[in-house]
Amino acid sequence: MEWIKELPNGMQNYLRESFGEIKEVQRLSGIKANGGCFRFKFKDRSVIIKWMTNSQEYIFYTRCKPLLKDFSIHIPSLYLSYCNEGSYWIVIEDIPHILPKERWQGDDKVIEALFKLHRETWGKALPLEEYYVPRWNDEMTESVLKLYDDNTATLLEPLLIEVQSQFQQIIRAVCWINGDTNPTNWGIREDGTVVLFDWERISMNNPTIDISITMPGLGTSDNSLEKAIANSYLKHWGENPCFSISQHELIKQIKVVKIWTAVEFLAYNWNTQPKDTIRWIMEELISKLYEFKKFI
Structure with missing residues (x-):
């Protein structure tokens, strides 16, 4: 839970206002470059937060995804994006099931x-x-x-x-x-x-x-x-x-x-x-x- 303090204030406010109190934070694998991938659990739902020093995935969600129509449904929904001084964050949909x-x-x-x-x-x-x-x-x-x-x-x-x-x-x-x-x-x-x-x-x-x-x-x-x-x-x-x-x-x-x-x-x-x-x-x-x- 200490990692929450590393989030920009604007993101912390967004999470509280949109989803309520944070119940649990799980660190996940999934960022190949420097950064981290986390599942934030709230009372009724969860979201994925990715923090990156490489802008590639951040730019995909903010610039490329809006250009897609038919395929867009096969990409997690983007809730929030934030960048500051070489660090990039995205808050995206947590997909509930893995491909069996x-x-x-x-x-x-x-x-x-x-x-x-x-x-x-x-x-x-x-x-x-x-x-x-x-x-x-x-x-x-x-x-x-x-x-x-x-x-x-x-x-x-x-x-x-x-x-x-x-x-x-x-x-x-x-x-x-x-x-x-x-x-x-x-x-x-x-x-x-x-x-x-x-x-x-x-x-x-x-x-x-x-x-x-x-x-x-x-x-x-x-x-x-x-x-x-x-x-x-x-x-x-x-x-x-x-x-x-x-x-x-x-x-x-x-x-x-x-x-x-x-x-x-x-x-x-x-x-x-x-x-x-x-x-x-x-x-x-x-x-x-x-x-x-x-x-x-």
Whole structure:
């Protein structure tokens, strides 16, 4: 509860006047940069307060969200925003339910929501001066190869370089993307609406990135989940010429993006995450690289 004193006076007044006495404050995970994420509980409801030193998510809620219509329902409601001397706060809706694990396998409501975001923003500039850009450079490839023994690295190098080349062909700024659509970033309202509540990686790029990251892990060995996600997404686009791509090509892109997520994670987190986690991802990456070689 001591953290309440760190809130700007205007926010403290707003919370008291709007929701009453604060009953409990829970610190949550969810801010990747400096800052904090908290659930404030009141007598009859709760809200989420995010404090950030990076303005990305603050600007998304204050500048980008008002420009969205169809997709807006899939974003938490913004109650209050505040900025002062390099610190940013937002007070947003607390989504009551997490997306259950049985809906982590290409859930059609999730895919449909992302389709709304991509269709609605197709070709529209993102009103941010700076934003996250998915990338896979040679330094990332080299960093990952150094994690393996020499013999394994020698075998993997041409496979990694091939997928890296494929990734470069995918990257293009065609619509807004969330950039971090993994299943743990989705919630469900009481009325069943799916809501995406992490917007630190808002970007403008290929929508395949968003639909790929909804898939847990690095995908399936028989491509069954990749196929289900591709079919669901293509169904929503129908005959729209904006996203004219074959099922096979979309599955290939999904596989490329999932491999990129592993490369990005290993390149930047190999020395900060548990060794068992890193070891598992390294082993999975080997399997996925050979699976991709057979697929193409």
